[in-house]
Amino acid sequence: MIIPTASLGHDGPQLPRLGLGLAALGRPGYINLGHENDFAEGYVIEAMERRTHRMLDMAYASGMRYFDVARSYGRAEQFMQSWLEVNQPDDVYVGSKWGYTYTADWQVEAERHEVKEHSLTKLNQQWAESKVLLPYLKLYQIHSATLESGVLDNEAVLERLGELKASGLKIGLSLSGVHQYDTLARAMLIRWEGAYLFDVVQVTYNILEPSMGNILQQAVDSGMGVIVKEALANGRLTMRNHDPAFAKTKETLTQIARAHQCGMDAVALAFVLAQPWANMVLSGAAVETHLEANLAAARIVLTGDEMEQLAQFALTTEQYWQDRSRLAWN
Numbered sequence: 665m666i667i668p669t670a671s672l673g674h675d676g677p678q679l680p681r682l683g684l685g686l687a688a689l690g691r692p693g694y695i696n697l698g699h700e701n702d703f704a705e706g707y708v709i710e711a712m713e714r715r716t717h718r719m720l721d722m723a724y725a726s727g728m729r730y731f732d733v734a735r736s737y738g739r740a741e742q743f744m745q746s747w748l749e750v751n752q753p754d755d756v757y758v759g760s761k762w763g764y765t766y767t768a769d770w771q772v773e774a775e776r777h778e779v780k781e782h783s784l785t786k787l788n789q790q791w792a793e794s795k796v797l798l799p800y801l802k803l804y805q806i807h808s809a810t811l812e813s814g815v816l817d818n819e820a821v822l823e824r825l826g827e828l829k830a831s832g833l834k835i836g837l838s839l840s841g842v843h844q845y846d847t848l849a850r851a852m853l854i855r856w857e858g859a860y861l862f863d864v865v866q867v868t869y870n871i872l873e874p875s876m877g878n879i880l881q882q883a884v885d886s887g888m889g890v891i892v893k894e895a896l897a898n899g900r901l902t903m904r905n906h907d908p909a910f911a912k913t914k915e916t917l918t919q920i921a922r923a924h925q926c927g928m929d930a931v932a933l934a935f936v937l938a939q940p941w942a943n944m945v946l947s948g949a950a951v952e953t954h955l956e957a958n959l960a961a962a963r964i965v966l967t968g969d970e971m972e973q974l975a976q977f978a979l980t981t982e983q984y985w986q987d988r989s990r991l992a993w994n
């Protein structure tokens with residue numbers, strides 16, 4: 665499989681544009697649609713590690729080179745690390761995130777799955793844990809930065825991120841929620857030693873929530889790299905979505921998929937890959953069949969007419985994030 669490549673930022677690495685996110689692989693519970701069906705082998709740690717390794721093997725063999733983890737994805741960093749130790753690839757680029765602590769104690773249901781803390785103490789504590797992934801770990805992102813958390817005004821945190829950048833690491837932030845735009849606009853004002861502090865932004869963009877397009881083009885024009893997450897809207901842009909309100913979108917996606925001899929998930933991913941600023945698009949697949957179906961996006965070129973048809977299904981940003989907040993951990 666040949667995945668087209670792009671540079672992740674002006675002075676970033678050249679990478680295949682599809683990467684794999686480990687949010688659903690590193691812990692028993694997640695909010696993705698149908699997550700409960702993915703772990704036939706159960707939630708024994710060793711079985712989940714083997715599953716993650718199989719997914720990484722397949723992703724790597726298919727040409728993927730970017731892998732996305734976070735301190736709060738249960739044991740995702742640990743599973744990533746054990747795979748790297750065995751395989752020792754010389755061309756893998758790992759991005760991780762700090763700012764949330766995993767608190768579900770390996771349970772599917774928990775009172776709280778993750779706790780957010782964007783302080784200097786948390787950054788230092790989690791960096792000490794994440795850095796075992798060096799030298800593969802090349803990007804460290806604030807996990808779901810918001811204006812309210814104050815992290816973009818926290819001089820001590822910004823200074824520490826600058827130090828990490830000086831050590832050769834790329835610095836990023838991931839965004840979530842209705843205020844993705846304002847948060848990125850603020851982040852793009854933060855300079856460090858004459859350049860942007862943030863090298864990379866990780867953002868939600870998909871057929872249902874395409875509101876960030878313009879500012880992401882600006883970000884790329886000014887040298888940042890863009891990683892798209894939730895390109896399938898946490899599984900809502902797949903056959904698993906049986907919500908009657910999704911029926912028309914599903915019908916159109918299915919028709920287009922038939923024309924390209926792929927699944928609707930590949931069409932939804934191809935819609936994102938068609939955006940010129942989308943340097944990297946993450947698959948969140950937790951099973952091989954889904955990863956294989958997602959990878960078909962790399963060979964699909966949607967027509968202008970198909971792009972227009974799909975663009976009609978955008979929700980308002982408020983509606984999109986309201987729907988997302990109703991997704992249950994499963």
Ligand SMILES: NC(=O)c1ccc[n+]([C@@H]2O[C@H](COP(=O)([O-])OP(=O)(O)OC[C@H]3O[C@@H](n4cnc5c(N)ncnc54)[C@H](OP(=O)(O)O)[C@@H]3O)[C@@H](O)[C@H]2O)c1
Pocket residue numbers: 684685686687688696697698699702732733761807808838839840866892893894895896897898899900902903904927929946947948949950951953954955957958
């Ligand atoms: N704030 C943040 O920083 C943040 C937030 C969210 C995500 N992320 C990153 O982005 C990555 C991707 O996000 P995401 O998991 O929400 O991705 P997504 O691609 O929007 O959704 C993944 C979901 O789609 C399902 N799926 C994929 N192909 C399918 C198919 N052919 N048929 C049926 N279902 C299919 C997957 O099912 P299976 O699981 O069963 O394969 C999974 O439930 C994460 O792993 C994480 O690295 C970051």
